[in-house]
Amino acid sequence: MNTSTRKRAGFSTEAIHAGQEPDPTTGAITTPIYQTSTYVQEGLGKHKGFEYARTQNPTRIALEKNVAVLERGTRGFAFGSGMAATSAITHLLKSGDHVVASNNMYGGTYRLFEQVTRGFGVDFSYVDTSNLEATAALFRPSTRLLFVETPTNPSMIISDLRGLAKLARARGALLAVDNTFMTPYFQRPLELGAHLVVHSTTKYLNGHSDMVGGIVISNDDAASERLQFLQNAVGAVPGPFDCWLVLRGVKTLGVRMDRHESNARAIAAWLSKHPKLTRVLYPGLPDHPGHALHKSQATGFGGMIAFETGSIERGAAVLQRTKIFALAESLGGVESLISHPASMTHASVPKIEREKVGLTDGLVRISVGIEDLEDLQADLEHALCVL
Numbered sequence: 196m197n198t199s200t201r202k203r204a205g206f207s208t209e210a211i212h213a214g215q216e217p218d219p220t221t222g223a224i225t226t227p228i229y230q231t232s233t234y235v236q237e238g239l240g241k242h243k244g245f246e247y248a249r250t251q252n253p254t255r256i257a258l259e260k261n262v263a264v265l266e267r268g269t270r271g272f273a274f275g276s277g278m279a280a281t282s283a284i285t286h287l288l289k290s291g292d293h294v295v296a297s298n299n300m301y302g303g304t305y306r307l308f309e310q311v312t313r314g315f316g317v318d319f320s321y322v323d324t325s326n327l328e329a330t331a332a333l334f335r336p337s338t339r340l341l342f343v344e345t346p347t348n349p350s351m352i353i354s355d356l357r358g359l360a361k362l363a364r365a366r367g368a369l370l371a372v373d374n375t376f377m378t379p380y381f382q383r384p385l386e387l388g389a390h391l392v393v394h395s396t397t398k399y400l401n402g403h404s405d406m407v408g409g410i411v412i413s414n415d416d417a418a419s420e421r422l423q424f425l426q427n428a429v430g431a432v433p434g435p436f437d438c439w440l441v442l443r444g445v446k447t448l449g450v451r452m453d454r455h456e457s458n459a460r461a462i463a464a465w466l467s468k469h470p471k472l473t474r475v476l477y478p479g480l481p482d483h484p485g486h487a488l489h490k491s492q493a494t495g496f497g498g499m500i501a502f503e504t505g506s507i508e509r510g511a512a513v514l515q516r517t518k519i520f521a522l523a524e525s526l527g528g529v530e531s532l533i534s535h536p537a538s539m540t541h542a543s544v545p546k547i548e549r550e551k552v553g554l555t556d557g558l559v560r561i562s563v564g565i566e567d568l569e570d571l572q573a574d575l576e577h578a579l580c581v582l
């Protein structure tokens with residue numbers, strides 16, 4: 196479908212069609228899984244634009260074009276995991292460069308920065324990026340990258356994307372935003388001034404908890420050129436079947452996100468009135484400190500909620516009693532999950548750093564799925580009885 200010659204199509208129309216022409220050989224409406232490692236060439240230097248599958252794969256290219264359109268970027272680069280995608284962004288840096296990053300983000304991202312990238316001579320400073328002044332104060336002449344999540348995993352802290360983009364641009368740094376929690380259905384950081392968006396496609400974009408992948412979307416020509424080189428040179432590419440699964444998942448992203456959100460809004464409102472819970476973190480709650488800011492830069496609040504149970508023992512008791520909410524890492528699938536960030540997803544973040552952002556031992560995180568609301572609420576009600 197040619198979406199460039201007329202008024203922009205709606206989100207779900209683009210999600211279903213962008214980058215996915217009918218297969219030129221058969222007319223297959225669904226992009227085929229090009230399960231091949233190489234392509235036969237007609238003669239030396241004579242080929243159809245496909246040489247070797249690390250470099251080019253039609254299923255991967257369809258996915259990259261599709262998500263680039265949804266995020267309003269110019270190029271997309273798919274990777275074998277969300278961490279491989281973030282790590283490609285770190286490969287844009289060189290020894291002596293400095294990065295400013297959110298002091299709360301997925302624990303694996305912190306681990307990559309501290310235990311891998313730092314070893315190559317890149318320096319990192321962490322800050323509450325919801326505080327623009329504090330963030331600006333950390334910039335140095337060598338700062339090349341500002342890396343943020345909003346809302347953050349799992350403390351749901353909201354940062355001002357327009358303000359951060361202005362700051363990064365004024366200082367000659369790239370702004371990269373991990374948009375995994377929001378997806379382009381609710382938030383499009385590139386429209387607000389960011390240069391790069393990264394996703395764990397493992398989560399909402401695929402949406403069915405049946406693959407691991409990542410993608411970087413860029414609207415910066417120099418970064419795109421380098422990312423294309425890095426994707427091939429470093430080689431952390433996804434297989435075609437996993438790309439196909441994400442392409443299929445993205446077709447229903449809009450309807451899934453609406454349902455994740457309506458379930459989450461109802462559950463967060465109900466949890467916030469629960470007499471045994473002291474803190475419920477969900478940007479859709481009117482008393483969330485980032486509520487108004489989030490509303491000014493996103494069209495929805497998503498499906499992730501965290502709440503404070505008071506201690507690791509109380510948290511563990513809740514986690515053990517749910518039947519529909521499955522105790523597992525990950526998020527963004529159709530099925531509801533429950534987890535304990537301090538010991539699971541954020542175990543590699545030092546306790547002192549965790550506590551600075553309210554990531555206590557008693558914090559429990561839920562990824563609200565698209566099951567029936569009454570069943571999810573009853574499951575949590577039964578689990579919270581233990582408190």
Ligand code: P1T
Pocket residue numbers: 276277278279301303304344348373375376394395396397407408409524525526540
């Ligand atoms: O797991 P992987 O596909 O490599 O993605 C890493 C990643 C990146 N960014 C965010 C915001 C994430 O939440 C993740 C992975 N997160 C989990 C596994 C989790 O349970 O939080």
